[in-house]
Amino acid sequence: MKLIELHARALESATEVVGAVRPEHLDLATPCADWTLRRLLEHETGQRRGFTAAARGAGPDLALFADAPVGADPADAFRRTGAELTAAFREAAEAERGLWLPEILTTAPVPLDRAVGFHLVDTLVHGWDIAAALGTPDRLITAVEADGELLAVLEAVTEAVPDTPEARAPGKAFRPGLVPGDGGGRFARVLALLGRDPAWKG
Template sequence: MKVLELHARSLELAAEVVDAVRPDRLALPTPCAGWTLGRLLAHAVGQHRGFAAAARGAGPDLALWADAELGGDPAGAFRRSADELVAAFAGAASAGRELWLPEIRAGGTFPLRQAAGFQLLDTLVHGWDVAAALGAPSGLVAAVEADRPLAAALVAVAELVPAEPQDRGPGRAFRERREPGGSAGSVGSAGPFDRALALLGRDPGWTPAA
């Protein structure tokens, strides 16, 4: 299944970014309003574990998706949970298993291909969040855009995220769609990664100083 290969690639690229995170940097701000780098990584690792549990057949138990304890090795926690997730997705593919995702809409069962697409988007966008918090997002952006199938998958999933007023804004996972270079509104021409970020309401120009 091609999407699983692309998903595994997204995890590896994100892990390479997270490898640069030392425990003394966990208090840095991130593009996720109000979230420190430590909170963001705890969420990301918790999502890996939640998706892995779902791939192994778990039902609607939100406790399986809780933010993780990172300990003194945030990069190691990220890589271990990523490896667990890749293995769980492979097992689900072999079993022909669908995944119950309690955090999508009101919760429900999704085909593995679709679930892996959701997770690919989450991985690359949060990988960018980490890279932006560290002040160096360009490397991840370049690596993704050099892999045309991966970049295309990122944009394709971002385009499917609901964008009605009730789906976006404070308290929601994403804000209103915006122009890659500035104001909120329609998404114009830009590189695929910036386009995906703007589709999700992220400011591609975000910096820690901002």
């Protein structure tokens, strides 16, 4: 499935961002309200583990998606969990298996292409969150905008995310959308649609 390979490219870009994280950065603020960089990294690691379990046939168990410690080498944790998730997505594609994602839907498995798309958006937007916390978002933005296929999928999935009070309530993955500014580029528009201020600085 082409989408899985695009997702793997998103994982690589996010892992490159995390490669710059040092222990002294872990208490930095992030664009995610009230989350330090440590909390965001633990959230992302837990999500990768949860999606991996779901892709391998686990049922709707929220505990599988719990935040997970990243240890002394966050980039290594991202690399390992990213490789495991890519392999699990490929296994799910071969088995034609949907994923139980209880944070999103509790009544039925989510079709694989939708699940991969959701995680692709999560990976790149949180990758930007991490880069913004470090004060270096431009490299990720440039890399994504140079990858036309990846950017097109990111935009398409983002535009399909409901922007309703119920979907964007406190505690949900995204805040209410903002009006994209002029001249900010396509990735900046994605960030705004998902409630991020592309000009955010810690």
